[in-house]
Amino acid sequence: MQYETLGVAFADHVATVTLNRPDVRNAFNEKMIAELTSVFGLLDTRDDVRAVVLTANGKAFCAGADLNWMKKMAGFSDEENRADALRLAQMLAAIYRCRKPVIARVNGDAYAGGMGLIAACDIVVAVETARFCLSEARLGLMPATIAPYVIRALGEQASRRYFTTAEAFDCATALRLGFVGEAVPEDKLDATVRQIADSLVTNSPNAVRECKRLVQDVAGRAIDEALIEDTATRIARIRASDEGREGVASFLEKRTPAWRAA
Template structure:
C-alpha cells in the first residue's frame, strides 16, 4: 500500500507504522489520520502481524492536530465537522481495541492529539527527550476525543491539572504519573521497544487479545460474585483452546510453544 503521510514496515511479525510529516512535527490532518487508520487495520487483519509499533519520524512523535486542518472546520456544516472529527475518534478506538498489542515509541514531543495516540496504545516507551502537553485550552479548544484514553492513562486527578493549565511537562513527569510505562535514554529507545516487543511475541496471540479485553472489562468494576463467575467462565473457556493446550504442553516438554518459534529474541 502506498501512503503519502506515513511509512509502514513489517519485520519478523512486527508492523511498524511511522508518522511521516517531520517538517510539520507529524501533525495530524485528515490524510494522515485516514492513512494511519488504514495501516493499523491492515496490520490487525494480517495473520503475519503479531504486534504493532507506532512511531514518529524526525524530532517529534506528534505535535497534535494540524491547525490548518482544524481551521477548516469554520467553513464546514455541523454535520460535516462532526464527520471530520470522527476520523481521529475511530483511529484512537482502533488502537485501543486492537486484538494485537500496540506499542508507542515516543522519541520526542507528543502534544495534544499526539498524547491521545500514546494513551490509546497498550504500552508506551519514551525517550528522556520526549515532552508532553495538552495544549488545546490555550487555543480555545478542548482535548475532547483523546480524553477517555488520556484520563485512563494518567488518572482523573492528574488530568484535571494538565487539561486546564496546558503546561508542557517532561518525560520524567509523564513516567511519574503513569502516563508512560518506560523511560529510557535516547540511544536506548529502540532496544527498549524491541525488548517489549520480544515479550509480546512470546505470548499466545489469542491470549494477548483476551488479556486486553480482560483489563478493559474488569477496570472499575466491583469485586463481587458476578465478577467471580465471569472471570471463572473466561479462564474455563480459554484453557480449553488449542493455543492454551499448546502452551501448557510446551511448558512440560521444556520447549518453545509453536507461536514463539520465530521470536527474534530466541
C-alpha cells in the same frame, strides 16, 4: 501497504507504523487520520502480526492537529464538524481496539492529539527529553475525543490539572504519573522497544490478545458476581483453547511451543 503520511514495515511478527510528516512535527490532518484508521484495521486482521509499534520520523512524535486542517475546520458547519470529530474518535478507537498489543515508541514531543495517540497504545516507551502538553485550552478548545484514553492513562486528578492549565510537562513527570511506562536515553530507545516486542511475540498470540481484552473489559468494573463469573468463564475457555493446551503441554514436556516456530 502504501500510504502518503505513514511508513509501514514488517519484521519478526512486528509491524512498525511510522508517522511521516516531520516537516509539520507529524501533526495529523484528515489524510493521516484516515490512513491510521485504515492501517490499524488491516493489522488487526493479519495473523502474521503479533505486535505493533507506533512511532514517528523527525524530532517530534506528534504535535496534534495540523494548523491548516484546523483553519479549514473553522469554516465547517456543525454537522461537518461532528463528522470530522467522529473520524478522529474512530481513529483513536482503531488503535485502542486493535487486538494486537501496540507499543508507542515516543521519539520526541507529543502535544494535544499526539498525547491521545500515545494514550490509545498499550505500552509507552519515551525518550527522556520528550515533553508533553494538552494545549487545547490555549486555543479555546478542549481535548474531548482523546479524553477517554488520556484520562485512563494519565489519571483523573492529573487530567483535571493538565486539561485546564495546558501546562507542558517533562518526561519525568509523565513517568511519575504513569502516562509513560519507561523513559530511556535516545540511544537506548530502539533496544528497549525491541526487547518489549520480543517478549510479546514470544508469548501465545491468542493469550496476548485475550490478556489485552481482559484488561480493557475489567478495568473500572465493580468486583461483583457478574465479574467473578466472567473471569472464571474466560480462564476456562482459554484453558481449553488450542494454544492453551499446547502451552501447558510444551511446558510439561520441556519443549518449545508451536507458536514460536510459526
